[in-house]
Amino acid sequence: MSVVAFAVAAPDRYIRAVDRAPAPPDDPVTSAFVSGDERALRAVYDAHSRLVHSYCRRVVGPDAAADVTQEVFLAAWRSRERFDPGQGTLTGWLMGIARFKAIDATRARARRPEISDEQAPEASVEDRDPDDTALRMLLTEALQQLPDRARRMVELAFFEDLTHTEIAERTNQPLGTVKSDIRRGLERLRRNMEGFDAAPA
Amino acid sequence: MRHQLDDLTDDVEELREFERIAGVLAAGPLSATDDPPADLWDRIAAAVDADSARTGAGASTPATVTSLADRRGTDDDRRRTARAGRLVLAAAAAVLVVVALGAVLFQRASGGGTELVASSDLALLAGGGSARAELVRSDDDTVLRVDLSGLTPAERSDFFELWLLDPANGNPQPLAKFEQSDGVVEVVLPPGLSTSEFPVVDISEELDDGDASHSGKSILRGELA
Numbered sequence: 305m306s307v308v309a310f311a312v313a314a315p316d317r318y319i320r321a322v323d324r325a326p327a328p329p330d331d332p333v334t335s336a337f338v339s340g341d342e343r344a345l346r347a348v349y350d351a352h353s354r355l356v357h358s359y360c361r362r363v364v365g366p367d368a369a370a371d372v373t374q375e376v377f378l379a380a381w382r383s384r385e386r387f388d389p390g391q392g393t394l395t396g397w398l399m400g401i402a403r404f405k406a407i408d409a410t411r412a413r414a415r416r417p418e419i420s421d422e423q424a425p426e427a428s429v430e431d432r433d434p435d436d437t438a439l440r441m442l443l444t445e446a447l448q449q450l451p452d453r454a455r456r457m458v459e460l461a462f463f464e465d466l467t468h469t470e471i472a473e474r475t476n477q478p479l480g481t482v483k484s485d486i487r488r489g490l491e492r493l494r495r496n497m498e499g500f501d502a503a504p505a
Numbered sequence: 506m507r508h509q510l511d512d513l514t515d516d517v518e519e520l521r522e523f524e525r526i527a528g529v530l531a532a533g534p535l536s537a538t539d540d541p542p543a544d545l546w547d548r549i550a551a552a553v554d555a556d557s558a559r560t561g562a563g564a565s566t567p568a569t570v571t572s573l574a575d576r577r578g579t580d581d582d583r584r585r586t587a588r589a590g591r592l593v594l595a596a597a598a599a600v601l602v603v604v605a606l607g608a609v610l611f612q613r614a615s616g617g618g619t620e621l622v623a624s625s626d627l628a629l630l631a632g633g634g635s636a637r638a639e640l641v642r643s644d645d646d647t648v649l650r651v652d653l654s655g656l657t658p659a660e661r662s663d664f665f666e667l668w669l670l671d672p673a674n675g676n677p678q679p680l681a682k683f684e685q686s687d688g689v690v691e692v693v694l695p696p697g698l699s700t701s702e703f704p705v706v707d708i709s710e711e712l713d714d715g716d717a718s719h720s721g722k723s724i725l726r727g728e729l730a
Contacts, residue, residue, distance in 0.1 A: 487513045
């Protein structure tokens with residue numbers, strides 16, 4: 305269902321329909337989410353809850369991870385009209401929100417006095433830098449969304465630190481293909497970074 | 506690594522972004538491995554539902570539906586309202602849409618809690634287009650939902666306006682102003698506005714001339730039944 309209306313209650317509150325950059329046509333879930341369809345929220349949750357929860361677990365620990373994950377999706381839902389598909393991916397945007405929520409939770413815990421050893425989750429918190437962890441998990445996820453060949457080339461270039469020529473030899477592809485695949489891959493990853501940077505605090 | 510990225514782009518800003526990506530990737534992959542608890546979605550859905558209910562009740566939110574008494578304010582009041590600022594109004598409109606969607610969509614999706622009270626296929630009086638109006642009642646509120654198709658004014662106009670009329674003497678009650686010709690307009694009826702007293706749905710074309718009253722130029726009209 306596509307709802308395009310702005311309804312206003314008072315007679316003088318005349319509001320022009322707000323122009324919004326259109327969502328990519330291949331992502332109807334994102335546009336339904338932005339327009340307020342709760343079924344789209346469920347789809348967004350199903351697609352991203354593992355990533356968001358895994359991140360929260362790393363940063364705030366297993367005890368608080370579910371609560372913070374809930375806060376992330378609620379904040380995203382409440383801010384959905386501020387999401388601009390023209391400025392990055394929804395995955396990046398969600399992880400950007402998750403970063404802020406995880407930082408909030410970490411600070412709140414730091415302010416809380418008198419946590420006994422049994423209650424303190426610090427022992428199971430694996431990562432301490434919320435930004436770095438979020439970006440690493442976001443790009444790892446985004447890599448999985450790349451076409452197989454491009455993903456392989458990006459991995460060879462950045463995880464294994466091979467030169468383009470070495471990748472061309474390893475994959476038996478022309479050098480031009482290697483460069484264009486890596487470039488397109490980086491552009492897709494960049495869209496995720498942009499979504500991350502655009503997330504509301 | 507720097508040399509390889511230089512090979513991919515001549516754009517300085519893009520190069521900087523690529524370098525940032527390369528820096529993140531250099532730390533190695535970090536996979537998502539922990540599914541959330543099975544009940545987490547239910548908790549989120551309940552919180553979203555509570556949001557909708559709270560906003561619908563309007564107890565403490567700035568975007569409450571304006572009561573009829575408030576809406577019959579003086580011209581000064583109206584001018585003040587008009588000056589209130591686009592951002593605030595946009596926020597109010599957004600929340601109001603959320604009210605409508607929360608009340609209608611969620612309960613529609615979950616298959617219960619709403620009742621179609623009355624409907625009307627509006628008749629064309631002037632201009633062009635068609636619309637169907639539905640009055641949907643939930644536990645919390647009553648929503649007038651109008652599905653528009655190809656709405657066209659007969660003359661030059663600035664926007665459309667949705668009204669409820671008293672069939673005996675008109676007495677138009679303004680509900681919402683909008684620009685789009687197609688799509689759905691949903692309005693939570695203000696408390697005190699009864700569709701038994703004002704059962705006629707009317708869509709007019711209006712000029713942005715400061716006159717808040719009905720222009721007298723109706724495009725579509727129909728009685729809820």
